[in-house]
Amino acid sequence: xxxxxxxxxxxxxxxxxxxxxxxxxxxSVFGLLGPNGAGKTTTIRMVLGMLGPDAGxxxxxxxxxxxxxxxxxxYMPEERGVYPRMPADEHxxxxxxxxxxxxxxxxxxxSTWLERLELPxxxxxxxxxxxxxxxxxxxxxxxxxxxxxxxxxDEPFSGLDPVNQVLFERTMLELAEAGTTVLLSTxxxxxxxxxxxEVAMIASGTVRFAGGVDELRARHDDLRRxxxxxxxxxxxxxxxxxxxxxxxxxxxxAAGVQRLVWELPPGVDPDALVAGVVGTxxxxxxxxxxxxxxxxxxxxxxxxx
Amino acid sequence: xxxxVRALVRREFRERTRTKAFLIISVIGAxxxxxxxxxxxxxxxxxxxxxxVVAVESPASGQVSALRDAxxxxxxxxxxxxxxxxxxxxxxxxxxxxxxxxxxxxxxVEVRGEDVEGDDARTVVAGVQQLALAGxxxxxxxxxxxxxxxxxxxxxxxxxxxxxxxxxxxxALVLLLYLTLLAYGSSVSTAxxxxxxxxxxxxxxxAVSPREHLLGKLLGxxxxxxxxxxxxxxxxxxxxxxxxxxxxxxxxxxxxxxxAVAFVGFFLLGFGLFGTLYAAMCVGAxxxxxxASASAPLAIPLxxxxxxxxxxxxxxxxxxxxxxxxxxxxxxxxxFTRVALGDPSVLSVVVSVLGILLASGVALSVAxxxxxxxxxxxxxxxxxxxxxxxxxxx
Numbered sequence: 272x273x274x275x276x277x278x279x280x281x282x283x284x285x286x287x288x289x290x291x292x293x294x295x296x297x298x299s300v301f302g303l304l305g306p307n308g309a310g311k312t313t314t315i316r317m318v319l320g321m322l323g324p325d326a327g328x329x330x331x332x333x334x335x336x337x338x339x340x341x342x343x344x345x346y347m348p349e350e351r352g353v354y355p356r357m358p359a360d361e362h363x364x365x366x367x368x369x370x371x372x373x374x375x376x377x378x379x380x381x382s383t384w385l386e387r388l389e390l391p392x393x394x395x396x397x398x399x400x401x402x403x404x405x406x407x408x409x410x411x412x413x414x415x416x417x418x419x420x421x422x423x424x425d426e427p428f429s430g431l432d433p434v435n436q437v438l439f440e441r442t443m444l445e446l447a448e449a450g451t452t453v454l455l456s457t458x459x460x461x462x463x464x465x466x467x468x469e470v471a472m473i474a475s476g477t478v479r480f481a482g483g484v485d486e487l488r489a490r491h492d493d494l495r496r497x498x499x500x501x502x503x504x505x506x507x508x509x510x511x512x513x514x515x516x517x518x519x520x521x522x523x524x525a526a527g528v529q530r531l532v533w534e535l536p537p538g539v540d541p542d543a544l545v546a547g548v549v550g551t552x553x554x555x556x557x558x559x560x561x562x563x564x565x566x567x568x569x570x571x572x573x574x575x576x
Numbered sequence: 577x578x579x580x581v582r583a584l585v586r587r588e589f590r591e592r593t594r595t596k597a598f599l600i601i602s603v604i605g606a607x608x609x610x611x612x613x614x615x616x617x618x619x620x621x622x623x624x625x626x627x628x629v630v631a632v633e634s635p636a637s638g639q640v641s642a643l644r645d646a647x648x649x650x651x652x653x654x655x656x657x658x659x660x661x662x663x664x665x666x667x668x669x670x671x672x673x674x675x676x677x678x679x680x681x682x683x684x685v686e687v688r689g690e691d692v693e694g695d696d697a698r699t700v701v702a703g704v705q706q707l708a709l710a711g712x713x714x715x716x717x718x719x720x721x722x723x724x725x726x727x728x729x730x731x732x733x734x735x736x737x738x739x740x741x742x743x744x745x746x747x748a749l750v751l752l753l754y755l756t757l758l759a760y761g762s763s764v765s766t767a768x769x770x771x772x773x774x775x776x777x778x779x780x781x782x783a784v785s786p787r788e789h790l791l792g793k794l795l796g797x798x799x800x801x802x803x804x805x806x807x808x809x810x811x812x813x814x815x816x817x818x819x820x821x822x823x824x825x826x827x828x829x830x831x832x833x834x835x836a837v838a839f840v841g842f843f844l845l846g847f848g849l850f851g852t853l854y855a856a857m858c859v860g861a862x863x864x865x866x867x868a869s870a871s872a873p874l875a876i877p878l879x880x881x882x883x884x885x886x887x888x889x890x891x892x893x894x895x896x897x898x899x900x901x902x903x904x905x906x907x908x909x910x911x912f913t914r915v916a917l918g919d920p921s922v923l924s925v926v927v928s929v930l931g932i933l934l935a936s937g938v939a940l941s942v943a944x945x946x947x948x949x950x951x952x953x954x955x956x957x958x959x960x961x962x963x964x965x966x967x968x969x970x
Contacts, residue, residue, distance in 0.1 A: 316952070319781075319782045320782075321778075321781050321782065321948075321952060322952070341782065341783055341784070342783075344782055345782070346778075346779055346782040347779070348775065348778045348779060350775040350778065351775065352774055352775030352776040352777070352778060352779050353774070353776060354587070354591070354771075354774070354776055355774065356591060356594070356595075357587070357591070365583060365587055366779070366783060368579065368580070368583040369580050369583055369584070369780070369783035369784055370783050371579075371580075410779070413779070414779070
């Protein structure tokens with residue numbers, strides 16, 4: 272397990288990270304969320320040993336990360352950085368060597384990974400002759416060729432076409448299934464909902480939440496919504512049953528169908544609302560309690576003082 | 577060597593030697609080296625006058641060979657100044673002086689061509705008269721060889737400074753040292769900052785420590801310099817061999833093994849010091865153009881070293897040269913000049929080298945402290961002080 276315990280980091284007068292703590296289970300995809308400037312990059316740099324924390328500790332399997340071999344980690348930063356004039360396969364092999372592989376193994380892994388990531392054309396093409404997406408593949412392969420135990424990915428899907436996004440998603444999940452711990456820093460909350468069971472939300476250098484996604488949603492239970500679609504015309508008087516609390520009328524999904532959406536703050540009983548709808552005798556097309564979307568939770572956490 | 581540093585050195589070396597700029601500079605340098613190797617000898621050869629052809633009409637027996645031996649040689653290189661022949665074809669276009677003799681006397685001198693000086697005619701006539709005198713003394717029973725023994729003449733330069741060839745070579749080498757220290761120093765800073773601006777550094781620093789990164793840059797760039805020097809030395813050796821085979825001299829006669837070793841040694845010492853300083857001064861910059869202004873102050877000690885070397889060329893053991901040879905920032909150029917031209921004691925060379933090594937050690941330890949902080953800093957460039965403060969909290 273990767274554990275951050277009360278870490279803090281200051282740059283001059285600016286406190287970048289304050290008393291941050293969270294734990295990442297081995298072999299999981301862990302979401303690191305937060306607005307720009309929240310302290311995510313500083314946290315990542317501390318996890319990777321590039322910066323030392325002013326206070327607190329970061330451990331991997333109970334041992335300080337500063338004492339871990341560098342090959343424990345792999346990193347793909349948000350800012351794409353590659354040696355433009357190097358051949359792609361040499362680039363990946365170089366990083367393999369820098370992470371401790373011998374030359375022959377590094378070259379073999381480079382070839383395997385570029386194949387796996389479906390880099391088109393010759394693998395010895397200069398990096399600057401590749402498209403942006405393919406350069407991203409070279410960078411991804413450079414981060415994983417040495418088979419790291421902890422892989423930190425910062426916005427790995429941005430700039431990729433949908434086909435390659437799926438390829439990266441699949442590869443990331445395969446790595447996690449194989450035991451690699453993935454720390455995924457992203458603003459793409461839809462993917463976090465898809466891939467992460469645990470997340471940490473950072474805002475203004477402080478961890479606002481760390482734990483399971485379900486637990487996070489439960490904390491923001493009031494953001495759940497009841498969505499009802501009934502067969503009715505807009506002016507059907509039977510829709511008047513729901514005056515208190517009043518629903519939001521959303522765009523009708525089809526002719527002769529009305530969509531009513533209730534927020535469910537504390538004190539509002541969804542069962543009573545459902546009973547009210549059923550009591551109208553209108554034909555039901557949809558009845559669903561929608562969990563709080565991470566996007567709204569994120570906005571609330573990010574803007575909370 | 578640590579395998580990570582080795583991999584970084586290899587990458588740096590390949591990256592640099594694969595560029596067109598490297599190829600162009602190497603080729604231009606090689607051409608310049610070849611040219612400068614043979615140029616002085618070539619100029620000398622072209623500017624050396626042909627011997628003045630002298631024809632003696634109706635010479636007495638043995639007079640031609642005796643006159644040939646009696647006439648003076650060229651003072652500067654000992655070559656033949658006069659080509660004395662028995663009466664030749666009067667239409668020989670090379671003929672410049674035609675002597676009419678009667679017995680051992682000269683009865684007339686015919687001068688041909690505008691390039692013959694009056695002195696030549698007088699010298700040749702004097703030569704004939706000297707021979708005649710010697711013959712008559714001999715006939716009178718006087719030991720002519722003893723009586724007419726020529727006064728020995730030895731060429732002595734009135735210039736107290738170093739030999740011209742050595743001085744020219746030292747100047748060329750110290751200029752090369754200055755230019756390469758400047759070029760390779762800046763190329764270290766360019767490499768550091770361009771890697772930062774390409775955002776590779778952040779990924780690299782997960783795999784390697786800032787120290788390893790810095791060492792990789794310095795050793796890789798230094799290796800490129802050594803290879804370039806090595807190539808030029810090979811070109812110089814080949815040119816010298818070809819020139820030798822063609823009967824031409826060369827300008828590398830003064831390049832003793834000691835001077836060559838000192839040159840490479842002081843390049844490495846100077847590069848170690850200035851390369852480290854360039855890396856440290858520029859690591860806070862995010863753009864290549866910022867790196868140039870950040871490293872501008874380093875031009876001062878480099879130019880100062882070159883200026884002191886110029887002074888040392890004239891007086892390699894003078895006070896200015898001696899002092900400059902002990903200042904670590906100027907020593908690589910000044911002490912090299914002293915080694916090439918002067919007579920510094922072994923102790924002073926050792927002290928100078930130790931001074932450069934000590935300064936490099938201090939520079940390296942400062943660079944190690946600030947390098948990590950500087951590499952991760954983007955945006956407005958950070959000065960040394962800022963980076964040192966920030967490094968204290970790493």
